[in-house]
Amino acid sequence: MCHPSACAFLRDWRRRVIASLSAALIVLASHATHAGGPPMPGMPRLSAVAATAQVTPSVAGEGAWAADSPADDAPTIARIRERGRILLGYRQAAIPFSYVDANDQPMGLSWALCQRIVPALQRAMAMPELRSTPVRVIEQMRGPLIKGDAIDIDCAPSTVTAERAQRVAFSLPYYAAHIRLMVRQGTGIESIGDMRGLRLVVVQGTTAERIVRAQHARTGFQLLMARDYDDAFRMLRERRAQALALDDVLLEGLRATSRAPNAYRIVGAPLSDQPEYYALVLPPDDPAFKAQVDAVLASMFRSGEMAQLQREWFQAALPPYGHRLALEPGAEVLTLWENGARELEAEGDGNAAAQDATASSPQPGS
Structure with a gap:
């Protein structure tokens, strides 16, 4: 029989060891299944998950944590737990999705999505003290920063492409542009x-x-x-x-x-026949973490919170400038939200994180 504090320490230590082993096994598996031999030095590895599942929206609950499964089974969650903070990427001037105010603090619709995801991770990890740290990212560096664990989620408008999906994972898409x-x-x-x-x-x-x-x-x-x-x-x-x-x-x-x-x-007309579908950029080879993020987004699509955020950032006075964009969501955007909401319904509302994803106020980055 051990002292309660010592027992708690041992339990936490065992969870960290299991998480580290899980992450190592995932890396080893990606080496073993990579078609075409070992990757070139410094080049990202192509996993089966990134190659096939990220180009199109996946089921929100796919790989989601069950109520009795430890959240830190996911390698990204293990890193966040060990670090004690979640690192969120942002842009300097991707208005109205991800930009900074007069005090150089990130804001925008994509940033607001991440501020809804953080409380869900706090609950899943049983870490109410978990806070977020903003990390400025330029377009050319989002992939390397995600691959290098320098950011956990890129909270900016990033277009889903097959080429990018070989290096990073994508959340459910949340917006469309031309x-x-x-x-x-x-x-x-x-x-x-x-x-x-x-x-x-x-x-x-x-x-x-x-x-x-x-x-x-x-x-x-x-x-x-x-x-x-x-x-x-x-x-x-x-x-x-x-x-x-x-x-x-x-x-x-x-x-x-x-x-x-x-x-x-x-x-002029759009320069391409295909729209640009925006999604949050996530670490590759971590379907459990993607499922957690997707569950939050799907809940927002279904509850109407996504539509409310669109009105706040696209139709009201845009802080801190005070200008109004007056942009209504188009048919392609509405279809994305409808499809995303059905992803949650397909799960039978079984994911606890999705059930209360919008129940509490978003935590500010710090």
């Missing part, structure tokens, strides 16, 4: 076909870069690379570029919050 052009008033540019001999800027590492490159040779414009959204918009504002290619909702955020919104306009 890549278009923004130009200054009076330029006469109405579409990408008018860009011959002119300069077009894209943010390096975005899907807009890939789509624009595919039209580069045919159209004959000069392609400029920007580090982030702020950098790209600065190049347009300072006339170093005649057009900026980016997701339309992000373009609207940049335009509406600029000093002279009426000086810019979004023109």
Whole structure:
């Protein structure tokens, strides 16, 4: 018979050992099942989960923790527990999804989603004291930071693609957008076909870069690379570029919050037939952690909280600027929410984290 505090210490120690062994087994399994031999040094490994399950929305409860299963069976949860904090990525100027206020504090719709997920993790881990730490991320670094355990969730608008799904996992998608052009008033540019001999800027590492490159040779414009959204918009504002290619909702955020919104306009048809589906970026090879995140999102889709957040960030005055985007959710966005809600219904509402995912106030990052 041991002292209660000693017993508690031993129980916690056993949980940590089991979690570490589980994580090691998952890594070993990914080595064993990787098709095509060992990966090149420094390159991410392709797991069966990331390769097949992340390109399309998966069942919200798939791999979810049962009520009597320890949350720290998941390697990501084991890292969070050992660290004592959850690391959340954000962007500097991905308005209205992930950006900073006058005090350099992250905010936006994607950030708000993560603030709903943290309380669910607190309950699942029995760690009410768990807090979040914001980590600024640029587009080119989200994959390496996730792979390197520098962030646990990237709370920013990231497009789901098959290529990215080889390196990271994705949550259920929560928004849809289309890549278009923004130009200054009076330029006469109405579409990408008018860009011959002119300069077009894209943010390096975005899907807009890939789509624009595919039209580069045919159209004959000069392609400029920007580090982030702020950098790209600065190049347009300072006339170093005649057009900026980016997701339309992000373009609207940049335009509406600029000093002279009426000086810019979004023109032309979408540059791709396929919409950009946004999801939270998660660590690869951890279906249990993904299932926990998906359960929270699915609950928000079904309860209407996701629609309420959209109204707060897209239709009301946008803090701290006070500008109103006045963007209603389109048919593709509504379909995503409906499909996400059905993911939870398919589980029979059996996941306890999803049941009370929105019951308590979100915890602020610190």
